[in-house]
Amino acid sequence: EVQLVESGGGLVKPGGSLRLSCGASGFTFSSYSMNWVRQAPGKGLEWVSYISSSSSTIYYADSVKGRFTISRDNAKNSLYLQMSSLRADDTAVYYCARWSGSYSSFDYWGQGTLATVSS
Amino acid sequence: DIQMTQSPSTLSASVGDRVTITCRASQSISGWLAWYQQKPGKAPKLLIYRASSLESGVPSRFSGSGSGTEFTLTISSLQPDDFATYYCQQYNRYSWTFGQGTKVEIK
Numbered sequence: 001e002v003q004l005v006e007s008g009g010g011l012v013k014p015g016g017s018l019r020l021s022c023g024a025s026g027f028t029f030s031s032y033s034m035n036w037v038r039q040a041p042g043k044g045l046e047w048v049s050y051i052s053s054s055s056s057t058i059y060y061a062d063s064v065k066g067r068f069t070i071s072r073d074n075a076k077n078s079l080y081l082q083m084s085s086l087r088a089d090d091t092a093v094y095y096c097a098r099w100s101g102s103y104s105s106f107d108y109w110g111q112g113t114l115a116t117v118s119s
Numbered sequence: 120d121i122q123m124t125q126s127p128s129t130l131s132a133s134v135g136d137r138v139t140i141t142c143r144a145s146q147s148i149s150g151w152l153a154w155y156q157q158k159p160g161k162a163p164k165l166l167i168y169r170a171s172s173l174e175s176g177v178p179s180r181f182s183g184s185g186s187g188t189e190f191t192l193t194i195s196s197l198q199p200d201d202f203a204t205y206y207c208q209q210y211n212r213y214s215w216t217f218g219q220g221t222k223v224e225i226k
Contacts, residue, residue, distance in 0.1 A: 035215070044206065044217055044218070044219045044220045045155075045157075045163065045206055045208075045217040045220075046217065047215035047216065047217065050213065050215070057213075059213045059214075062120075095162055095163075100168070103153075103168040103169055103172070104151040104152075104153065104168065104169060104210040105153035105165055105168040105169075105208070105210075106153070106155075106163070106165065106208070107165050107168075107174070108165075109162035109163055109164075110162060111161075111162055112162055
């Protein structure tokens with residue numbers, strides 16, 4: 001069974017940093033591209049970042065470019081999102097999601113972890 | 120960036136109703152469109168990929184159609200478990216965009 005489990009969320013002050021993690025199991029993690037997608041409270045879904053299976057290709061949404069860094073460790077079946085210079089509008093539930101390139105869709109999602117940016 | 124516009128934003132319907140949600144892209148995305156269902160406090164769930172292909176395990180009352188810039192998600196006979204928010208999502212050249220969502224409420 002495919003499982004994605006996020007962790008690392010919490011309360012941080014504006015300008016601070018937070019590192020999110022996503023542990024994967026039930027599939028060959030090193031064969032899949034992965035993404036982070038976020039959802040502000042009461043709002044819709046926003047794609048945040050993409051990383052290819054080998055980490056050779058990385059993309060970011062304009063809203064986080066230069067502040068967030070996506071990475072992965074295929075040996076540990078883990079995906080990461082380092083978030084810095086955090087702002088109040090970064091407050092959201094952050095989901096890791098597996099990308100199915102063949103089907104151009106996010107086929108599995110974690111349960112999400114809440115990051116709250118507030119003074 | 121490609122913008123995705125869903126309509127309506129909210130839909131009130133009864134069990135057994137046929138429901139249609141529309142998603143329009145600001146430019147052609149061929150068939151690279153997916154639909155997701157999200158219930159409160161839960162992660163989104165993939166329903167439809169490549170505009171019209173049903174994800175494994177998803178009930179056949181869900182169907183998708185369209186190409187180019189206009190796409191639809193249809194629920195042929197609304198069931199109690201279907202009251203949720205639905206999102207479309209496009210993919211184009213390493214750019215991903217979601218629609219703003221359509222909340223299906225009990226009438």
